Amino acid sequence: MGTRQYGRSTSHSEPGPGDAGRTGSWRVVRPVMDPSICIPAKRGTPACFICWLYCPDGVISRTVPPAIDYEYCKGCGICAEECPTKAITMVEEACFIQDKE
Amino acid sequence: MHIIESGNVAAALGVKLSRAQVIAAYPITPQTPLTEKLSEFIESGEMEAQYVPVESEHSAMAVCIASSSAGARAFTATSANGLLYMHEQIQWAAGARLPIVMCVVNRGVGAPWTIWNDHQDSISQRDTGWIQYYVNDHQQIIDGVIKAFMLAEEVMIPVMLCYDGYLLSHTYMPFEVPEASAVDAFLPPYKPAYALDPENPANLNTVTMPDVRLDAKGRLAHGYMEIRYLLQEDLIRTIDVMARIDESFRKHFGRGGSPYYETYQCEDAEFIAVSLGSLSYHLRDVVDMLRADGFKVGVMSVHLYRPFPAEAIADALAGSTGIVVFEKALSYGYQGALCSDIKSALYHKGVDGSRMPFVHNYILGLGGREIRTTDLCEAFRKSCTEGAAPTDELRWLGLKI
Structure with a gap:
């Protein structure tokens, strides 16, 4: 199936998840969250959510525990930088490729 | 009404009759009298439009792109090096599918500096995705401007209406000025399928991936290549549309019959x-x-x-x-x-x-x-x-x- 039915003849995007394409493929380092240190995950209550607040792409959910949407996360690392308990670590994508193999 | 006037005034009258809403232009010989005339029309209240004085031709086209994106009927005009200074925005207007009309008052390009007529300016813009229409006399200039707006808005592709600097722009010839009511009957107000809306913000023509993508609503959206293919497809379709518009113009005004x-x-x-x-x-x-x-x-x-x-x-x-x-x-x-x-x-x-x-x-x-x-x-x-x-x-x- 092609894009003939799209209904526009230009490039057009509106606010919403993924309207810039699957930007997760841009990522070279992946944020990985440790639930034993993350405040809402550890307490089991809605709290902190600083990662959700700072994520420029809105790919972290405001849930318990917070979830990261890797389809769109570009791997900028702001969440890891801002996390007050250092619960998020940036891990080389290459490690995950090796794991798959 | 039958009058004797210059080619630039013929173009300005065509723009006024077409009820263009935004004019953004920077003066350059031999285009200058055309935009001066338009600013006079607007200043005197004869024409209801916004005249945006800009600091360059690049900005003139940028203003046309913005106002056209917001749903206004936009016009500009230039010549020679002014046209070349617009080049990046000219490509943008075509890719963004905005029905801007621009008169190119043909003049040679520097170096060496020249102000006289040849066709190198518009020919060098041949491959930008714009429609290019060359006219031969004052009647064709005024009629051409009116038809250009209709054509541009029907296929959503901008139009360059090209006429010779001095030979047409500055010479005086008799021509027929259509009645405003007749032009209104031929050319309806511009109603875009999409126009910028502050209540529903959108990004237009941002970075577009090489491949197709699913948009936020889950629809398969074009990649860069599909958008460029559609421009070519619609340009080819324009050949038939031009013939239809020329025929409609002939029925309304009794002139035409040679669209190509x-x-x-x-x-x-x-x-x-x-x-x-x-x-x-x-x-x-x-x-x-x-x-x-x-x-x-x-x-x-x-x-x-x-x-x-x-x-x-x-x-x-x-x-x-x-x-x-x-x-x-x-x-x-x-x-x-x-x-x-x-x-x-x-x-x-x-x-x-x-x-x-x-x-x-x-x-x-x-x-x-x-x-x-x-x-x-x-x-x-x-x-x-x-x-x-x-x-x-x-x-x-x-x-x-």
Whole structure:
């Protein structure tokens, strides 16, 4: 199936998840969250959510525990930088490729 | 109303009658009197539009892009180096599919600095995705502007209406100014399918991936290549749309009937001269002179240059013995761009074994070099008597080197 039915003849995007394409493929380092240190995950209550607040792409959910949407996360690392308990670590994508193999 | 005025005023009257809502332009010779006239119309309240004075042609096109994106009918005009300064935004307007109309008052480009007429400015913008329409007199300028808005808005592709600097822009000729009510009946207000809306924000033409993507609503959206394909597809469709609009204009105003090209004495012509703009009317005198000497000659003036109505042009030319393309522009390092396009259009006429006319190419009038009727006559006569040339030799007329 092609894009003939799209209904526009230009490039057009509106606010919403993924309207810039699957930007997760841009990522070279992946944020990985440790639930034993993350405040809402550890307490089991809605709290902190600083990662959700700072994520420029809105790919972290405001849930318990917070979830990261890797389809769109570009791997900028702001969440890891801002996390007050250092619960998020940036891990080389290459490690995950090796794991798959 | 029948009046005698300059070509630039004819264009300004066409823009006023078309009820353009935003004018953004930067003055450059020989376009200046056109935009001055528009600013007068707006200042005096004769025309309800916003005139945006800008600091450059690049900004003029940027303002047209913005206002057109917001749903306004936008117009600008320029010449020569001003057109070239717009080049990046010209490409943008086409890719963004905005129905902007721009008059290009043809002038040679620097270096060396020149203010006189040739076609190098608009020919150098041939491949930007705009529609290019060349007109030959004041009546065609005013009618052309009105038709250009209709065409642009129907296919959502911007239009350059090109006319010769000085030869048309600054000369005075009689022409008919249509009644405003008649133009309103022909050209409805611009109603875009999509216009920017602060209540529903959107990003237009941001980074677009090489591949297609699912958008936020889960629909498969175009990649860059699909968007460019649609521009080409709609440009090809424009050829038929132009004929339809020309016919509608003829019904409303009684003028028209030659949407793609205009011919003179071509019915039985063995040799046909081809050119763009007012030069083709100059060539009519040459045709009359050569006809008096017994040569079966005619002249074709190409109006619609992009999209190129290749099939119609090839059909009209294929039966002749020879074609002589007179051009005021050059694809440097090869030959005249119109000549290349005509040869390309004729190619499929040759492959089925039918006779192919020879094509000669004369470059003339660059930077306003005088084009003498006697020189045109001798050149055309030489092509008629010499016949096919063994090579693609480019011939220069009026060169004194």
